[in-house]
Structure formats: C-alpha cells, structure tokens
Amino acid sequence: MQKSLDAPKEALIGGTWRPLERRFPVVSPATLEVVAEVADAGPQEAEEALEEAVRAQRDWARATAYERSGVLRRWFELILRHEEALARLMALEMGKPLKEGRAEVRYAAGFVEWYAEEAKRVHGEIVPSQFPHKRLLVRYEPVGPVYGITPWNFPAAMVTRKVAPALAAGCSFVLKPAEESPLTALYLAWLFLEAGGPPGVFQVLPTSDPVAVSRPFLEDERIRKLTFTGSTEVGLRLYQEAAKTLKRVSLELGGGAPVLVFADADLGRAVEETLRAKFRNAGESCVAANRIFVEAPIAETFAQAYAERAKALRVGDPLSEETDIGPLVNEQALRKVQSHVEDALSRGATLVAGGEATGLFFTPTVLLGVKPDSLLFREETFGPVAPLSVFQGEEEALRYANAFPVGLAAYVFTRDLSRAFRVAEALEYGIVGVNDGVPSTPQAPFGGVKRSGLGREGGRWGLQEYLEVKYISMGL
Template sequence: MSVDPTLTHVHGLLARLAPPTSHDTFSVLDPSTGEPIAEVARVGAAEVDAAVDAAADALPAWSATAPRRRSEILHAAHALMLAELEPLALLMSLEMGKTRADARAEVRYAAEFFRWFAEEAVRIGGELRTAPGGANRIATVHRPVGVALLLTPWNFPAAMATRKLAPALAAGCTALLKPAEDTPLTAVYLGDLLSRAGVPDGVVHVLTTDRPAELVEWALADARVRKVSFTGSTPVGRSLLRQTADRVVNTSLELGGNAPFLVLEDADLDDAVEGAMYAKMRNGGQACTSANRFLVHSAVVDDFAERLTGRMAALRVGPGTDEATELGPMVNAKRQRDLAARVDGAVGAGAKVHTGGEPLERPGFFYPATVLSGVGRESVLSVEETFGPIAPIIEVESDDDAVALATDTEFGLAAYVYSRDLGRALSVGERLQAGMVGVNRGAISDPAAPFGGMKQSGLGREGGFEGIHEYLEVSYLAVAW
C-alpha cells in the first residue's frame, strides 16, 4: 500500500491545525530510518489559550447534549475507525515503528473504547433515597467535570487517546488532547475523525508540541481546566501532581510499571512461553503492561529459558510498515541507547546472553529481541521499567520467594502468573500487589475492564464501568417534599 495518500491527508490536517502565520514546527521521524516524515505545528501560549477558550465556550452545550446523541456520535467514531483501519494502522507504523499486525490490533482496540463508552453514555446514573431520619430525600446526580486536559504517550498513540477521549466525551466534558511529540500524527488524524463523526466544533482540540512542560503549564494556569488525565512515566506523574495540587485539579494518572511474570514449577511451559511472547513482545516490549522480569522456579528455569530463546531469536526484525516484520524499531535513538546500556550493565554484572544483546548495525533505532539469564535481583533490569524487547530471567526457589520479589517494588500496574493448578495460580495472583493480574494468560487489556495500578503506578482507572466516573462529579441535592 502506498503511504502517500495517508501522509497527504495528515499534512492537510496539520495545515488546518496550525495558525496560518505560524512557522514554528518540529519534525516527526520514522524510527525505521531516523528520517523526517512530517513537520508538525509547535503550538504556543496563544494557541493554548484559544483552545481553552473554545473548549470552555463549547462545554455548556455539549454537557446539555442528550446522552443518546453523544452515544450516537461515539458509535459513529467507532464505525469510522474500523472503516479507516488500514490508513490509520499504516500511519502508526510510520511514526511509531510498530508492526502492521500490532498497528491493526491497536486500531481495533482503540475503536472499541468509542463503542464501550457510547454504551456507557446513556447509563450515567443517579440516586434518590430517603434519609434515615425520614424527613427529606437524598438525591444525587452526576455532572461532567469540565474542560479536560488529556496527555497521552507515544507507545499506543490511538488507544491511549481514545481511552481518554471516549469517556470524557461520553460524560459531557470538552477536551484538550496533547499527544507525545514522537507520535502526534495519529492524534491529529483522530481529531479529524471525531469531527467527521459529528463532534461539534470546539469540543475537542489537538495540541501538538515537543515542549510538553510549557504547554501543560499554560493550560493548568487557566482555572477553567478542571481535569487532567495523564499516561506516562512515574517521575512525570509526580511532577503533574505537584502542579495540579495548587488548584486541586481532578487528576487521573496511569504511570510506570515493573510487571513480574511468575512461572511456577508446575506451569505448562508451552503455555507460559506463549503468554510470555505476548506479554513481553507486544508493541516490541514498549508497553506499560509489558512483562518486565521473568521470575522462574529453579526446577524449570533452564527449560523455560531455552524455549523462550528459541521464540525470541526467530522474530523477523524490520521496518514497521513491512508486512513480514515481527519486531520493529524502538521509538527513538534515546530508547535504543538506554536499552543497550542496561544490557551492558547486566552482562558486566554476570548475566548470560542467550540471544540478542547488542544494537543492530542498520539505519533506524533497532534493538534485537534479547534473553538474559542469571540477572541479579538488584540489576536495573530487575528494579526499573525496561520498555523494550529484553527478557531478564531471575531464578526463584518457591512461591513465597517469587511473591516477595514480585512485590518488592514501588510499582504495581500489571503482573502475570502461570501454574497448571488454577487454585494455586489464583492464590498467588491475589498476593501480588498489582492493579491487573494475568492468570495463565499474557493478554490482560480489555476496554470493558478497569485499567490502572496500585502504589506509584497511578491513581484512578480507565475503561470498564469505572472509566466514565473519572470525568464525572457527584452532586448531592437535599430535597424535602
């Protein structure tokens, strides 16, 4: 498929997004080559102020729009995304480097948030009950929070946008979407798609920049911005909390992880390796739910390492746009350098490389699928989120040993456990301090399930029945009749 029609369409959208007199732009690179594929407007304070003005002006009418109408618009957005699956998937492969298979799967996953929250929009409830004293009634209603600032990461540029936009729009909020500087083109595409689906002017604004701290500071300076939803690293999340504290802004955070993948001694190793390949290699390992460390019982550690190595070594590396590619590039040069440094450090401390272990000598930001055993429990690969195709294997001696090591972290987003004994797996899974646990499965994300973490992996939940409530306030009316 030619990329030109998609890029031409995106360039047209960018021209409408940028002010006519603005020449301030930044480059979007193809991580498969390191070469620019587009120039994007770098919005300034004036553009941010104008977007907040427009979003605040549009808020009363959009909040008052019938839930059924908001639902119909979100259903239309779902249908449009699926109808335009191929160009949108190609665009993500171009700007982020993910494989065509991963990109297509993401479009389907992202579209499902529009459908799920289209159905939730007409189920926003309230309550009427008699006060215990009997003299009056207690009535509660849910109201939209207001103008929402949505900050999304580069690794899932469509899904992370729709996971925030869909509930915000369903709740009756207006939105300012700030995508990551590595992957702004998908967000621009989605902004146009929502307009074509029937979202009124002023309700959604896509703000592109490679200077995110400035944009967030400008937006949060305006008292009309009443909601912030952020997906990204824990250090940035902490900084945002400090900023939002001054005005007590409603804040949701989906932050970093350090997901343990527990393989108990009675696990079905074929199933465990299959789950490991998905949990580790989805999106090239660049996922917050990615299995970050493999805690494998000593009785099966060598067998598991051999099987996983065979699967990882066989992955076809290439540009994300190539249909045959099974592992694309990392998103940028910094990510590639960081992976190399972490592996070098682990090897220097005694870890054994089973496959991979060195950057590939080719244009772009490629790093091979890598399996390491003998990784120390204090290694940076064990204690920090890696965000890449590296599988460090750590030997454990018992369920208690595995659980203790799995929970010895400030993070608590996702975890995985494999055992042939379902009761045992569930028992271990309940002891893991994680917001999401995969029990004998490596795929856990679902728009119908609550997504979020414990400890320093975040605040609040996205998706599921809980997701829309992040964009609603409860108002209580004391009524006597």
Template sequence: MADFSLSSLPDLPLDLWVGGTARPAAEGGRFDVLDPATGDVIASVADGGVDDAMACVDAAEAAAESWAATAPRERAEILRRAFELMTARSDEIAHLISLENGKALPDARGETAYAAEFFRWYAEEAVRASGSVMTAPSGANRIVVLQQPVGIAVLVTPWNFPAAMATRKIGPALAAGCTVILKPASDTPLTALLMAQILADAGVPEGVVSVLPSRSSGKVVSAMLHDPRVRKLSFTGSTEVGRVLLREAADQVVNCSMELGGNAPFLVFDDADLDAAIEGAMVAKMRNAGEACTAANRFYVHADVAEQFSSRLAERMSSMTVGPGTDDATQVGPLVNEESAAKVDELVQGAVGAGARVVTGGSRPDRQGFYFEPTVLVDVPLGAEILGEEIFGPVAPVITFTDEDEAIRMANDTEYGLVSYVYTGDLARGLRVSERLDSGMVGLNRGLVSDPAAPFGGTKQSGIGREGGHEGMLDYLESKYVAVTW
C-alpha cells in the same frame, strides 16, 4: 497498502486542531516527525505554545455548556460513528502508526482495533451515567445524587500507543459530557491529529475536541493546569513526569487521573503449562517490541523449569523478523527514537557486566534506525538495574525461584504496581498468588489483560484512577448531592 505514505491521507491535519479546524501555531513554529526505521523526516507539524494552549481552553469553554447539555444518546451516536469510521479506515490508521511509531504492522493493526473499541464501549456507557435517590436515614429529606461532567479536561498521551491512549481518554470524557484538549507525544502527533479529523467527521461539535502538538510539553500543560477553567487532567506516561504534573495540578486542585510506569513481573511455577507460558510470554513481552507499560519486565521462573523456559523463549524470540514496522514481514520494529534504543542497550550491558548471561540477542544490530535485538538474559543478579527500571524494549531477564513466598516477595519488590502475570496449573494457587501480588491488574494464565470493558490501572506509583470499563467514565464525572424534601 504497500506504497503507503502521508499522501495516502489527504485529510490528515498537520497543524494544530483548535475549535474544529486546523490552524498554524500562533508563533508559526513547527517540528519534524521522524521515521524510527530510518531516522528520516516524514512530516512537519505545528508546534503549539502557551498562547495556542489558551486558545484550546477558550474553544473548550465555548463548547462546554452545550456539549454537557447534549442528550446522552446523541453523544453516544457520535462516538458510535467514530468507531465505525475508525474501523473503515483501520488499515490507513495502522500504517500511520507504524510509520511514526515504528511498531510492526500486526501490532499496529491490533492497536487500531483496540483503540476503536473504546469509542464503541463508551458509546454504550454514555447513556449509563446514572444517579440515585434515597430517603435520608433520619427521614427528614431525600438524598438525590446527580452525575455531572467534571469540566474541561486536559489529556496527555504517550507515544507507544498513539491511537489507543487517545481514544481511551477521549471516549469516556465525551461520553460524560466533557470537552477536551489532547496533548499528544511529540514523537507521534500524526495519529492524534487524524483522530481529530475522524471525530469531526463523526459529528463532534467545534471546540469539543482540540489537539495540541507541542515540543514545549511542560510549558503548555502547566499553563492549562493553572487556568481555573481546566478541571481535569488525565495523564499516561512515566512516573517521574506524573509526579511533576501532580505537583502542578495541586495549585488549582485539579482532578487527576494518572496511568504511570510499570515493572511487571511474570511468574512461572513448576506446574505451569510451559506451552501456554511461552505463548503468554511472547504476548506480554513482545507486543509492541516491549514498548508498553504492561510489558513483562521481570521473569521469575521456578528453578525446576527455568532452563527449559529460557531456552524455548530464546528460540522463539530469536526467530522473529526484525525490520521496518511498515513492512508486512516485520514482527519486531524499531524502538521509537535513539534515546530509547540507547537506554535499552545501557540496561542490557549493565546486566551483563553484573553477571547476567545472554542467551540470544544482547545488542543493537548494525543497521540504520533505532533497533535492538530480541534478547533473553539469564543468571540476572537481583541487584541489577534492569530489574528496577522499566525496560521498554524487547528484553526478557530471567530470575529463578524455588518457593512461592520468595516469588511473591521478589515480584512485589518494586515501587510500581501496574500489572502482574502468573502461570500455574493449580487454580487455587493462581488465585491465592493473584490476591497477594500488589498490582492493579493480574493476568492469570494470560499474557494480555487490556480490554476496553475492564478497569485498567495500577497501585503504588503506577497511578491513580482507572481507565476503561464503567469506572473509566466515572473519572470524568462529579457526584452532586441535592438535599430535598417533598
């Protein structure tokens, strides 16, 4: 699709999606969506407000009882059709992601396939919301446990994976029997709106899924969280915003799932296969140009192999083609907006000012768009801000260690605990270190951990709950205990 444009998607809604149809915002507002490669406007979408948020809740409430009563097999078949439609339209979806997000097409194609898999996985899980029956220990009665949908769910998703973060929430919610309101990031609303159309085409009934683009995220989400009909919040985004939403949710004691920030350590021991470690580093660091909560953020490399690892990583990263995400030759696209590019630049310059040395990259290229060069830094001092912040860009700071305990201590020295990566030739060491790392996920001799069939989530301030796997659907179910004698 060399000539891809929005005209290639005549069914793409550019208004709010409420009650199964596209409609303008109540106050008529709209906002522009920009191409990160140029800064140019690519579309204008409806800007939802509080009245629109309440309309979404009304639609979700009207559909809730019948959707919860829909047979699990029927819900499963709808999700399966959504998977098939996404797969059939995968090239269109990938190009749309690249256009509004900036990520390189190979990454966008990978995201599209990953996103579709959540619909397939939860099509299979929809029929497995099993309860239990047992005799009470006293023998006085039976204990019957039912699994029922938690209720209307507000889903708030980020810009870095506009398809996958939507399907990772919508899939289990629909499988469990919940109706949902998706609030996508205002940088990337187009992919979410296309998901709404695809779900409608798959047979999702009116009102079961609403999509609410809005520049007033705080106001509209707060309004929904303070409506007693809303019983679930699932949020993916920064820890800072997550704290605010948890406080908001407390007023109505809303059930919350939080997938928050990360600061992933990437440990390379002296006995590691360096070829495998470099390949894993390229995946863990450069997938989506580093704009991922799972991105390797801090590289702790044994002193005996640090120079070789750093030079080889720099060689690989410096050879990557930087350009517009929609160009088939591009390997590293622009960052999503000016603010993101400026933040990465600030972190790199701060590290250099503190004594770090640039091996490759280190600055913004002189070109239109929100780009940053693939960068490797060495001799990074432990107090540098870049080691405490989520970089969200194509920058790899390298720190050396000489002792296993030292490496684990440095890796765990963060408020975050989403994912860690470990490379070693000693399986016993790998498992031992994996157990000691304080994170919800570990990639052991692997640079990629995400899988729809696996529970995704973190410890500490990286979140609450899990997405994916059977656990992901449990976050949208409540256990009801019935005491009965027969």
C-alpha cells in the same frame, strides 16, 4: 510499499485546523527520515484552545446522553473504516509493525464503542430518607473541561482510552499528544469532526514544547481534570502542579511488570503468553513483562524454549507484513536498552539470544541468571529484552515481585487453582494476568497502585473518573 502520508498536520483549535508558521519534524525511527512537518503550538494557541474548551463544555454537558452516544458511535465506525490508514501512520511515526498497528486500532475503537454505550447509563439515584417530607436525589455530572497528555507508544489507544469516557460523561477535552507521534492523534480528531463532533469539544495541540503548552491548563481553575500517561517522574511533577488548583487527576505511570512462572505451569502456554507480554510493541509498553521469574525445576527448559521463540521473531521494516519487531522510538531508548543489557552481563548474566543493534532496531534478547541488583530489574527497560531469574517456591516469588515500588501489571502462570488465587490476591499490582499475557480490554479497569499512578481507565471505572457527584435534598 508506498510510504506516502495523508493526514492532518495542523493544530485543531475549536473546529478549525490552524496552520502555524512554527513547525517541528516527525521522524520515522525505522528510516530516520522526516515523514511530516507538524504545527508547533505554543502558549498562545494553548490559551485559545482553553477558552474554546470552556465554551464548548456548556453545550456538550447539556446535550442528551443519546446525542453524545450517537457522535461516539459514528466515531467508532469511522475509526474501524480507517483502520489501515491509522495503522500505517503508526508504522511511519513510531515504528509499530502494521499487524500490531491494526490490532491497536481495533483496541482503540473498542473504547469508543464501549463509552458510546456507557454514555446512556450514567444513572442517577434516589436515596431513602428518614423524613417523610424529603426526597434525597444523587446526580452525576461532568467534572468539566479536561486536559490530557498521551504517550507515543500506543498513539491511538491512549487517546481513545482517555477521550472517549470524558466525552461520554459530557466533558470537553484538549489533548497534547507526544512529540514523537502526533499524527495519529490528529487523524483521530479529524474522524471525530467527520462523525459530527461539535467544534471545541475535542481539540489537539501538537507541540515541541509540552511544558509551555501545558502551563495554562495546569494553572487555570476552569480546567477541572488532568489525565496523563507517561513516566512516574513527570507524573509526580504534574500531580504537584494540578494540586495548586485542586484538579481531579488520573495518572497512569511506570510499570516494570513481573512474571511468575511456576513449575506446574503449562510450559508451552507460559512461553507463548510471556512472549506476547514481553515483545508486543517491541517491549515499549507500560505493562510489558520487565522481570521474568521462573521456578527452579523448569528454569533451563523454559529459557531454552523461550529463546527459540524469541529468535523466530522477525525484526524489520514496520510497513512490512512479515515484521514482528520494529525499531525503538529514538536513540535515547536504544542507549537505555543497551546499557541495561551490558550491566546485566557485567553482573554474571548469560546471553541466550539476541543482543544486537542495527540503527534503532534491537534484536529480541533473552538473558538468563539476571541478578536482582541489575538495572534490568531496578528500572523499566522499555525495550525487547527479557531478563530471566530463578526462584525457589511461592513465598520467594512473591517477595521478589512485591519488592518493587511500582504496581501496574503482573503475570502468573500455574495450573494450580488454589495457587492462582493466592498469588493473584497477594500481588501488589492493579492488573494481574493469570495464564494471560495480554489482559487489557476496554470494558475492564486499567491502572496501578504504588508509584504506578492514580485512578483507572476502561469500563465503568473509567467513566467515573470524569463524573462529579451532586446530592440534592428536596423538601416537599
């Protein structure tokens, strides 16, 4: 397949593609070749984009809900029309297999479609007054200009999940995409302009120096909202900086999801859904199954069936239609995966499948008997490694699952309806998939508790993150 690249490579400031002498390379993790040289924005471009966002905010906030909805609707349609181009971009810049890329584009477009509709449903309220001469009105208004930072692992969906609700609410948005995957974000911004998006409403600043570019937005009080998806460590630092100007903050941070497979589960379904939860996007997902606990009576049977399915996954060129598992994003990611596997084996775990690296490719790996003190259970691996451990009974399973400081997603497999409710309610996580390995969908809330972040994305909850409440008391 031809590996040519046709996508914007400049910073988008206002409504203009800004060519810059400073460039940085985007490297394919599959071939280690440079696929593009992208504009490298700095503090000066950040200041310009900030001023443009403040200017654009006024008119965009005054636009009718139907006008904003129309732009989003046209954007949604264009994203679907360019599904193949976006999927190829993701395969080139961060190694996502084509078939997964297509699915992500549809998922990403789903957020735009949903918020195109929700833009028309930001309803005000009238609150009854105890005084006959007063009318108490509640109005929902855009929070103001937004600065967003997105990760590399879902280069399309992480953009639309943040940008679409912000635009629907009437906020302007400046995006700093990940250094590894700026091309998808730039392509989406181009489609936004093609859809009739006004200049300055949605801007993109690719950069190799995220700290310098972020600083003006964090320090300026006119930027009223920060939204970030990434590591807990970086999220905490951004939270501290945003507090200095009392910005509204949404943080979607580390995961490390547990899976609880009970002996009464539908074994075939549990294997297939856990396979999806673990190996989708090569395990480079914040909701990826990171710790798999299986009840003792079925532990060996589950491990054998799971290993056979993992071995059948095809590792290879992300531009190939047959590929299930692409490369890890960079050398640092590979080293982390390797160190986690070596640590587990040194503590007595058994290698059931995989464990081999070629370049940045790592074969789907299954380990049985992983000890609770292993790195695989204490850290988020972010790779195609499935650590299995055994539990005895419901109480022990919940104790294992809730022992971790993070709380984004968890998965439960059981055919006992009472247990499904008990366990789902007892798990200290923001998302619980019961017999469902991929629960995320645009109309539902996505987010975690504890050290997995603040706020929610998706559904009406995602829109609320970009709205302020104004109370008007009117005396007649």
